[in-house]
Amino acid sequence: MNTNGAAVVQLIDVQKTYRTGEMEVRAVRGVSLEIQRGEFVALMGSSGSGKSTLMNMLGALDRPTAGRYLLDGVDVSKLSRDELADIRNGKLGFVFQSFNLLPRTTARENVELPLLYGKHQLTNRQLREKADRILSAVGLEGREEHTPSQLSGGQQQRVAIGRALINDPEVLLADEPTGNLDSRTSVEIMGIFQALNERGMTIVMVTHEPDIASYAQRNVVMRDGLVKSDLPVARRLLATTELEKIAPLEEELAGAKE
Ligand SMILES: Nc1ncnc2c1ncn2[C@@H]1O[C@H](COP(=O)(O)OP(=O)(O)O)[C@@H](O)[C@H]1O
Ligand SMILES: [Mg+2]
Secondary structure, X not given: OOOOOOEEEEEEEEEEEEEEOOEEEEEEEEEEEEEEOOOEEEEEOOOOOOHHHHHHHHOOOOOOOEEEEXXXXXXXXXXXXXXXXXXXXXXXXXXXXXXXXXOOOOHHXXXXXXXXXXXXXXXXXXXXXXXXXXXXXXXXXXXXXXXXXXXXXXXXXXXXXXXXXXXXXXXXXXXXXXXXXXXXXXXXXXXXXXXXXXXXXXXXXXXXXXXXXXXXXXXXXXXXXXXXXXXXXXXXXXXXXXXXXXXXXXXXXXXXXX
16 A cells, blocks of 8 residues: 555545444445545446445545544544534535536526635635636636526536535545436536546546546446455546637636635
C-alpha cells in the first residue's frame, strides 16, 4: 500500500453493518482503498454489492461501523455530526443520478445554494459572478436564469455539477451521474468529468455501465461488500468533442478560485 502523503482518500479496513431489529446486514465488510489526489475512479459492482454504502461513508454522510477513513488527513470516522457536516460543505462535492435541483429556482441560484448559508468571504455579487463563471465553464452560458423544468436532463446535470464545484471541493463524488441520461448526453457528462480531472479534480463515480467506467482512469469493482478488483483502465475513452467545447474551463475554474 502506498502510504505517502498524497492520498486524499484513505480507507483502512472499513466496515458498515446495518442493524434493523433482528436483521443484520454487513453491507461493507472490510474495504481498504487509497485514492490519490487527481485520480478519476469508477466504482462498480452489481446491485447490493455495497457501492452506495461506501459512497455514503466517502461523502461523510455516514460513519463506518469499524475501520478508519482519512479524508485529506482528517480521521472522518471519529467526527461528530456537526463536524461531518463541515467536512461535507468544505471538502466534498456531490452529484446524484436524479440531479436533485430545487424546482422553480434558477440555475444560478441552484449553483449558489451550497454557499448561501455557509462560511465564506464572498459578497452576494462575488458569489453570483462565481456561479456564472462555473455555469459558463460547464457549457451553460446564457442559461443562468433558466429553471430546471426549462432545461434538458443533461443541462440539469451540468447545473448539479456546477453546484458541486462552487465550494472548490477536494473530491467530487457522483452516484450514477448518467443513470437518467441517454448515451450521447452521458458521454457529454463524462467529457466534463474528464476536463475537471485533467485540471486536477479528484473524482469518485459509481456506475454500473462498463462503457461509462471506461472514461475513468481506474475501475474498482465491489462484490458482497468487498473490493473484488481494482485495476487501471486499459484503454481509456476520451470524450474529446466535449473537452473542446468546454476548453475555457481551466480559466473559468482558476477564476472561480479567487
Ligand atoms: N439503510 C440500510 N439499512 C439496512 N440495510 C441496508 C441499508 N442500506 C443498504 N442496505 C443493504 O446493504 C447492502 C448494500 O447496499 P448498497 O450499498 O445500497 O448497494 P449498491 O449501492 O451496490 O446497490 C444491501 O444488502 C442493502 O439491502
Ligand atoms: Mg446504490
